[in-house]
Amino acid sequence: MSEQLPDAPVEPTQDLGERPARTPWQAMLWAQRVSWLGAMACALVLEISGLYDESRAWWESTFVDGLSYVADSLVIWLILVVLIGLTNRVVLSLGIVVAFTVVIAVANRVKLGLRSEPIYPSDVDFLKQREFLLSMVSPHMLVVAGVGLVAIVLAAWFLGRKFEPRMMSIWPSHLPVRRQLGAVVFRAAVVTLALALLADTAHFNNPGNPWRGIYEVGDQRKWRYWNQKTNYAANGFVGGFLYNMPTVAMKTPPGYSQETMDDLTQRYERAAAQVNRKRTGSLDDVNVVLVLSESFSDPTKLQGFQLDQDPIPKTRALLESGTSGTMMAQLLGGGTANMEFEMLTGQSIGLFAPQLSSPYQMLVPDYDDYPSAVGWFGSHGHKPIAIHPYITSFYKRDQVYKVFGFDNFVHDTTMAEQDRIDDNEFISDKSAFDEVQRQIAASDDPLMVNLVTMQNHIPVDGNYHDPIGVQGVGGDEADRIGNYARGLAHTDDALAGFLDGIKRSGEKTVVVFYGDHLPGIYSADTIGKNPGLGMYTTPFFIWSSEGNAKRTLPQSSPTQFLPMLYETADAPIPPYFAMLDRLRKRVTALEQGRMLDPQGQEITEDDLDPAGQRALADARLVQYDFSIGKRYSVDRMWPGSLR
Incomplete structure (x- = not known):
């Protein structure tokens, strides 16, 4: 009777189609790295969308002078953090942000070509004017763009389901109730903090705004309001966009009372009265036609x-x-x-x-x-x-x-x-x-x-x-x-x-x-x-x-x-x-x-x-x-x- 040898230990294998198994903290670190790199890539796409022939100093102004590129990336990253906190999916959230980035970059490029100016926050009004948008871009192009954006989001959803490390679930059932509540509170705190930081961007032009302070590191006089193409190129797309957020129409002039x-x-x-003493004509019975051609x-x-x-x-x-x-x-x-x-x-x-x-x-x-x-x-x-x-x-x-x-x-x-x-x-x-x-x-x-x-x-x-x-x-x-x-x-x-x-x-x-x-x-x-x-x-x-x-x-x-x-x-x-x-x-x-x-x-x-x-x-x-x-x-x- 032959002696039966013990079974050799079997090395655990992982199906390439399964998501990698990592601890929640490892998954969070992975999410942080991927989301930051994704935010930097999106910021770069937006920067490139605003390039024009006079942008010779673009590389220097974007990556050397000040922190505009870092600040742009940080704003986009905070948006990603909010989405990740709400969806619990890194790749899907990144796909959504990438899709919107592509839309904004293309719109910026089109507007620069047609009107020699980048897109502004006030341009959101044009989204309600379907007839005008269709006159600028053909319906075929809009359909192709729509299909492409949906494809990006779906691809991100599929890749995330297949290969994304498991994140800590929103309500981890395997944990005691106290730790479940702690996990929820932690996630809610992260989302709330990110939203609070983003909310400050809406007041970008207020005195002492911290976001504007970041963009002004190195040079507080670099806002080129007289030429918005240059302004966006010098301060980053996000910086230029935030600079054009609604604000008080005029500062109160000195001595106003x-x-x-x-x-x-x-x-x-x-x-x-002095001018009118010498004038003998009148427009009272005359049609006045003002023609802007x-x-x-x-x-x-x-x-x-x-x-x-x-x-x-x-x-x-x-x-x-x-x-x-x-x-x-x-x-x-x-x-x-x-x-x-x-x-x-x-x-x-x-x-x-x-x-x-x-x-x-x-x-x-x-x-x-x-x-x-x-x-x-x-x-x-x-x-x-x-x-x-x-x-x-x-x-x-x-x-x-x-x-x-x-x-x-x-x-x-x-x-x-x-x-x-x-x-x-x-x-x-x-x-x-x-x-x-x-x-x-x-x-x-x-x-x-x-x-x-x-x-x-x-x-x-x-x-x-x-x-x-x-x-x-x-x-x-x-x-x-x-x-x-x-x-x-x-x-x-x-x-x-x-x-x-x-x-x-x-x-x-x-x-x-x-x-x-x-x-x-x-x-x-x-x-x-x-x-x-x-x-x-x-x-x-x-x-x-x-x-x-x-x-x-x-x-x-x-x-x-x-x-x-x-x-x-x-x-x-x-x-x-x-x-x-x-x-x-x-x-x-x-x-x-x-x-x-x-x-x-x-x-x-x-x-x-x-x-x-x-x-x-x-x-x-x-x-x-x-x-x-x-x-x-x-x-x-x-x-x-x-x-």
Whole structure:
């Protein structure tokens, strides 16, 4: 009988499909390492999404100067900690964060390409505007993106189920009740702490905010509010995004009080009275039409390409023979609502806090009324009408126009004509101008019409069957420029027909026409060939059916258009316009980080003489008082501007 040997010890084996067995503390350490590395990777993706041709110092500013990259990663890691604490799954939580990171990075890249600015916290409003989003990105692309994001999350869920070490369960049943409660309390404490730290980011711009202090290590003056592309590149995507979180619209100017505003008002009442003694004209029985022409510019002024024909010969003739000039746009490829705000209120975006990227979205809807040209003209017998051939909620215009006091808002579905040209998805400028004429003809009272067109809004790719030929560039850029130029030609014809129709109708009418910005269709190479104000200059003119004097005005901001209109009409002005006129003698154009003198030279506040500095200080006081202050001076400085 043979001797039976004892069984040899069997080494434990692990199925590759099973999750590794580790102690809870080992699993927690693993989770910490994986989540931190994932957060750093997500931060890097966001950084890369904001790169552009001028980002030469990106590596140094991101990884050497200060702690912006570390701070970005820390914010994302805290979000991951919250998700892990709630789901008890590391890989799944990472997959969710990665999916959202991809969405934000792509959106940032698209917006930079279209408007030369990164995404802001206020851009969340556009998520409610399905029609606008679909005009920017095709439904096919959105479906592909949606499927891709779902795939990322599902893949993370599958990988986590297969290979992630077991985490301590939310309610560990194998432990005594006391230890079960301890485990729950520990997890809840971690989540609560992470949420508390994240909550502080919402107050990023408050004095002494610890998060802002981390970003400012090494240099407290590195916030480049005048150029948000540079701001995001220098301070990290998350840092730039947090810097643009909502904050107080303006700091309280030194000396602001009722007594100060009374003294200021008296000065400008005297100034207005002095001006009005010499003026003999009037706008009381005259239609006033304010036309913001979407993306209207003069591409023949740009370097780097040539067009086979001048797209705006009729408008050019008006510019050369009447009262005209150029406008300094706030942005390249965007900022329409901001230019409209400046036109209607006389308030400068450049005097607000840099974080107030859109008054239409972040300021005006918070009020029941707001001082504007709408109330001013309405109090002088004009019937205010807004016309915008697009969705009413775009930039919250439906709310803003109500606050301003428009009697009627005519939009895309209520216009009598809604024609499109060729394959352009936006309503034509001719239909928009015809609507203005129709409103004027139907009213016994003089009108104040604010028209914001849409025909030349991006995208312009393939809009027309006969794009204008382009030399000097090729490929997609040539196609975009050619289609854009053809759109301008259609605007040129429609505008000439509109003005001719007004003149033949016998209706006394004045028109302020201006382009809000250049379109975001040009390559980095073309932009580089047009430095300085080359990509921030659009034409404007002031036209009257009673005749037009030849006069060239300095490069201006829309804040000055109403005083210029009254000057052209030789009509009496309120004290507010006297204040704007006085500022215009020293500062003709003012936007965030940029100021021009009457010679068109860029200057700083320190370059102004004492009279110029006082005029700017007065403008700052009045803007604060009109917007978020006590409105001590509104009824005297701009009587009737509140409806």
